[in-house]
Amino acid sequence: MGRRLEIILGPTGVGKTAYAISRALEYGSPVISCDSRQIYREMRIGTAVPSDKQLSTVKHYFIREIPVTRNYTAGIYEVEALRLVNRLFSQGHETLVMCGGSMLYIDAFCYGLDDFPEVPLQLREHLIECLRDEGVDVLAAQLKELDPVTYGEIDLTNGRRIIRALEVCLYTGKPFSSFKTRRFKERDFEIRKIGLECPREDLYARLDQRVLAMMEEGLEEEARSLLPYRNLPSLQTVGYRELFDYFDGKTNLDEAVRRIQVNTRHYAKRQLTWWRRDPSIEWVSL
Numbered sequence: 001m002g003r004r005l006e007i008i009l010g011p012t013g014v015g016k017t018a019y020a021i022s023r024a025l026e027y028g029s030p031v032i033s034c035d036s037r038q039i040y041r042e043m044r045i046g047t048a049v050p051s052d053k054q055l056s057t058v059k060h061y062f063i064r065e066i067p068v069t070r071n072y073t074a075g076i077y078e079v080e081a082l083r084l085v086n087r088l089f090s091q092g093h094e095t096l097v098m099c100g101g102s103m104l105y106i107d108a109f110c111y112g113l114d115d116f117p118e119v120p121l122q123l124r125e126h127l128i129e130c131l132r133d134e135g136v137d138v139l140a141a142q143l144k145e146l147d148p149v150t151y152g153e154i155d156l157t158n159g160r161r162i163i164r165a166l167e168v169c170l171y172t173g174k175p176f177s178s179f180k181t182r183r184f185k186e187r188d189f190e191i192r193k194i195g196l197e198c199p200r201e202d203l204y205a206r207l208d209q210r211v212l213a214m215m216e217e218g219l220e221e222e223a224r225s226l227l228p229y230r231n232l233p234s235l236q237t238v239g240y241r242e243l244f245d246y247f248d249g250k251t252n253l254d255e256a257v258r259r260i261q262v263n264t265r266h267y268a269k270r271q272l273t274w275w276r277r278d279p280s281i282e283w284v285s286l
Contacts, residue, residue: 002094002189003089003094003095003188003190004094004095004096004189004190004192005095005096005097005098005189005190005191005192006023006097006098006193006194007034007099007100007106007109007110007191007192007193007194008020008023008098008099008100008194008196009034009099009100009106009193009194009196009275009281010101010196010197010271010275011197011203011267011268011272012048012101012207012264012267012268013048013210013264013268014197014203014268015196015198015286016099016100016101016196017031017050017054018054019099019286021054021057021058023097024058024097025058027093027096027097028093029093029095029096029097030060030061030088030096030097031058031059031060031061031097031099032060032062032081032084032085032097032098032099033060033061033062033098033099033100034062034077034098034099034100034105034106034109035047035063035101035102035105036072036074036077036102036105037234038050038062038063038064039062039064039065039066039072040064040066040067040072040234041065041066041067041068042067042068042226043068043222043226043234043237043240044064044222045217045218045219046214046219046222046239048210048214049063049064050063061084062080062081068229068232068235071121071233074102074104074107074108074113075108075113075116077105077108077109078105078108078109082109082187101271103271103274110191110193111184111185112184112185114179114180115179116168117168117171119167119170120171123167123170123171124163125232127163127166127167128163128231128232128233128236129231131162131163132231136156136157136159136162139159139162139166140156140162143162143165143169146166146169146170146175147165147177149177150165150175150176150177155270157266158270160233160236164176192282193278193280193282194281194282195281195282195283195284196283196284196286197283197284197286198285204268207264207265208261208265210264211239211260211261211264212257215257219243220253223239223240223243223244223247224243224247226240227244230244238260238264238267239260242256242257242263243256243260
């Protein structure tokens, strides 16, 4: 059998971690996380990092490895994850297990990314402030003017995606879409994608309960400790944004928790919509 990497993917809260650990034990593989938020050291509760028991069962990579102040991107992940995978294959592993729900990170690893220019962090921070103060519709309108192609392709409720496109337009003076070549990079190992799913009502109920469990575990205190970093890209995350609004007096705690539940369900729906377009995914019902 040739070298193979299995990617366990699916919506947040579906049970990817436990499933990936069982596959990793079967193959004698570590688990390579592909999550754009669990990689941050200070964001433990709000990103549903695997438990200490799970982390001790199998070696995990890319879990709580970097500070929130580091600007980490899908492009950096592509390079670092490929380097790790090739090293593990050279050590004798035949099958490796990757696990995550970050759509862009998974695509970057599987197909590569176009070479978009890096932009100054100050510009991104300015746009993040605009998003918070003026709302996503204002930024979307600006993107429509500068790059109607991208405007027509992306999720216009996803402020982070809009900021990424808009910052490239503003910094380079060229449309974000002009940097897309859509050329896939070849990988010298087989990639198998396994998607986990469960009934939508069960998933949503599980997510609502998980948010309440996070609050009991100390999510409010964790978010408060990260308040000085609220404008960083890493903190533009469900579970933290809503609590920042609560700290600002824009809402009460019960409403903030309700919004976290609603936005978590919306994120899970966007994940499923994204992956339903990929015919290579083998779906497994839990």
